[in-house]
Amino acid sequence: MKMTTAQALIKFLNQQFIEFEGNENRMFKGISTIYGHGNVLGLGQALEENPGDLEVYQGRNEQGMAHAATAFAKQNRRRQLIACASSVGPGSANMITAAATASTNQIPLLLLPGDTFASRQPDPVLQQVEQLHDHTLTTNDAFRPVSKYWDRISRPEQLMTAMINAMRVLTNPADTGAVTVSLPQDVQGEAYDFPEYFFKKRVHRVKRLEPDQTEVDEAVNIIKLKKKPFIVCGGGVRYSEAGEVLATLAEQFQIPWAETQAGKSSLANTHPLNLGGLGVTGNAAGNELARQADVVIGIGTRFSDFTTASKQLFQQESVDFVTINISEYHAGKFDATKIVADAKEGIKSLADSLEEAGYKSSYNGEIEAAQQQWKEELNRLYETEFYTEGFAPEIAGHLDEELEEYRDVLNSSLTQTAVLGKINHSVENDAIVVGAAGSLPGDMQRMWISKQPGTYHMEYGYSCMGYEIAGALGAKMAEPNKEVYAMVGDGSYLMLHSELVTSIQENKKINVMLFDNVGFGCINNLQMGNGQRSFGTEFRKRNPQTGKLDGELHKIDFAKSAEAYGAKTYKVYTMEQLEEALIDAKKQAVSTLIDMKVLPKTMTGDYASWWHVGVAETSGNSAVQEAYLDKEKQLESARKY
Template sequence: MKKLRMTTAQALIKFLDNQYVSLDGEEIKFVSGMFTIFGHGIVLGIGQALDENPGGLKVYQGRNEQGMAHAATAYAKQNNRTKIIACASSIGPGAANMVTAAALATVNNIPLLLFPGDTFATRQPDPVLQQLEQSNNLTITTNDAFKPVCKYWDRVARPEQLMTAIINAMRVLTDPEQAGAVCIAMPQDVQGESFDYPEEFFQKRVHRITRPTPVAEEVEDVTKLIAQSKYPMIICGGGVKYSNAGETLVKFCEEFHIPFGETQAGKSACKSSSEYNLGGVGVTGNLSANMVAEKADLIFSIGSRLSDFTTGSKSQFKNLNVKFITLNVSKFHANKLDSVKAIGDAKSGLEAICKALKGIGYRSSYQDEIAIAKSEWQKEMDFFKEYTYGDDFKPLVKAGNPGSIEEFNKLTKSALTQTAAICLVREMIDKDAIITGASGSLPGDLQRMWTTEAKDSYHMEYGYSCMGYEIAAALGAKLAMPEKEVYAMVGDGSYLMLHSEVITAMQERKKINILLFDNSGFGCINNLQMSNGIGNLATEFRYRDNDNSSSHDGSLMTIDYAMAAAGYGLKTYTARTLEELKAALEDAKKQKVCVLIDIKVLPKTMTDGYKSWWNVGIASTSNKDSVLDAYKRKEENLKNARLY
């Protein structure tokens, strides 16, 4: 057996450079590169290996460890999980910064490979700089925090342990059922230690991503239940997108006359123009999908986690006789809502079920209900497009302080509503442009209002709904598809939380467009608190004029985001009217550098809910009648919710 002597870090890089995946006969290089912010715990180990011989791996310079890991997650998501960029950090704060990103990747079943530096395996120089010490257990380091948020966790305490650790990492990263964050903790001394590695460890490895088909008995169970239904509805989840099953799903719906609604993860798997596509379903769903959902006698969930936003906290489907079917590669997700389940790939599973249904000549009993539901939502969309600030203006979201709207208008001179701005953006940008988003009121507006004709053009992270993902995700999506225009849809709250990776985008000469919707606050949470009887507490961006006040009692803060971003070198614009926004969007297309459009949108002009309910914790004891009323409403809604 021929052996190669090298350090642990050198062996790691050589191994990563020889990993491939195979899907439907196409072979794809799996690891494209590595994001890193070098620190003392990694620069002389993995850093040395990358400097000496990176192979085909490209090194990217992150600005914030959480941000760079978000960008890596977005890169994998945009590539439908067939390519990844690994991430390496120093010990201590560098590692801890990636924990949030690891959780996000795991929740969304996106492969993310992390190599946080670790303390010395020998423990001889302890405590080293940035070391976390627990007096009751000296084996604990910051990297133990990754255990609950990763699908696989390991620590390479000896050079020879790298082999089993990284092979198991690949097993998880390339498995559609298990995909999520993987953490391999790398003690800084071990990175530089040498070992005689067998040459075959570095051979080209091709990890086959297969399409498991549900067993015949499960196909029969599902087919039987569909055959008994008159008004079925399909939920198109992220599994449809990752399986490239969008066209298969549309053909299935056309064949059997079945409408479908989309989750945030499933949107853009299918064209919005399909006559059977009702759009977003659930808490952030639109009127047409939720109209059909509440009367459906069968819900067929494909590739969805069935989160509370999709199911309306298990109260969305109001037909007393409603049944549930799931098609999912994950047994865990397939068992939700006490469903009749089929375990398998979305595409191959649909094909098997389609064949069985054709054999019995099934067709649903819908007449014109689908078309009526879609026309009702189109009326709302027509209104949103023309919704502007004027004499007869009324806020779309009723909960809140109306004075904030007038104050914002006076301070910013803006008459722009969020819904009209979104309609204009959709009209102006390329039809195949990619939008990214994650948090605040924008995901609700976009799931309801955004239309997609190009596959994978809607990139929303709503499993973890992580503020700060949006701009990093735009970078990741642009790295994945450099030929496409990419737009980060971000609120001012999220922008302030994390926008550092725009500097990496500038550095890499990868143009991203930041559409910053500024309403001087955390508008989404302000709606939530005030609609449930709580006062306006720490959700608007206000000055504190009275130090003795428990809340911020001064005027709204106004920030010139365009001016600040111009200092980074971005091309910037400010939009207070539809005309200014249109001009900015047109000119932005001509730019070669990153763009930021500071869109001043009036508070309370985002969309509100449609025939749905979200279960949140509300105080059952309070001195405020408004809170008690909210609690009573919650208890009433719970009566219509499933318990498991």
């Protein structure tokens, strides 16, 4: 069948299906594109002439559209995808950050960037980066370290093996991520006589990996000698749809669990054994019981530094580690006794064997006490208000007069914790909340009460600023009947919010909850918490007297800019205005933006956790010297690997 490389690619994508437990659906819902000279006459021609069942979406920023595709796959539990196509050069380079985000989070993402001419006839073509030492290098080679599979189609017939390998990686739950297939613009239009069998229907069956009983027995032999087991619920629990069996295991043997950012909303936060967040962004209940645990059972987690508080969280001297993970690599972390298996199947096998062993934990009121103490603290955070006298911000750092400056400039006394509590209480039980970066992920992991499974969508593997709004669009495309809320700070919003326009174009309503504290507040906290003065993290104008960025605060009317895009917008300075905006936003058919002015230092602090960051070993600032000594002291109690 003679057709161009691009036409063959589109025909092939139309013939890919995913089956999971008897349910079959098309693997690709569509392709998101931004056209340029590197793809408009190749892939663009193929999609215009015969897209098959693929919907074509028009992105606004290549990074943004790829984030939306990542979020779409994540919300679909990796069982349906949107491919992304760009032109050569800057269009391709814009997607590199999104590729890294997808690979870090193990979310399948197919990227189809245009590339320079395989023939080299017009070299250097517009937007080509020339490397004198290696003429085979192009912008797209930068995708290699952030892709789980990478290929370049220099001849049309190479498309066949490339795409078969691409499907292999995209459907591998143990090691999926970004797949980059580079398409030189001349090759996209070149024709080849492709065999019919290349276009046969392919059903990629995602199977549950069964555990090896020997591995299960080894895990049970460790657990049955322990009194205070503790479960870490990771993203693998959500993708495996293992929340209910996890709850059954926990109830049967009286084992508490805490959630990673990816694992949150595997089950509702209201379960009495669900302690909530863990680690650096965790709460007091989860972190306290984690320190007491004598065996940690990590399920579907990759044990990131935030989850383990830089390997310092689990302090019980005789603590052992057991893991259930479909990835042998992640299962082997902490020198764990590993069960390499699908989370759901691994949990069920572990429960059966623990029952045979007659196991029961030895908790005696500690779980209930920790839960109650955290509930009281959570209520305090919900009710925190600003007072001119006697107000103590959650995070130290600003002088009283500086807080007054923020209050006067923002014309607001809103605290971030109270605002977040109001939103949590106001949104629908099945609403999806999306976040990624700044202080909000910490506040949300601690404070957000997920009332139904699959409603908490946090990209925190890469914590990519700018994911939030694009991610909300992707989540809405995955579940169009649910309200979706993008929880975003002013820093992330300014970095990337262009897919808000796409949401309006596609009639996919999202609600942008914009927390404006006039700066990169999270990093300002980190900076000042380690002895430095505020430097380059607040949004201040350059001061003509000092020549530095320490002038007046730079106010932005975000509502006005979003209104120009066509969104319904609200300006919020009081809790009453916030409540009214939330009620009215639910009535809208178009995307909304609620511009909330919140005071800095009113997000949550840490709860008995530590994060290892680089602190200057030498400094003329005594506070930095103290921070360095404290870091060295903390390292003494952290695991080395």
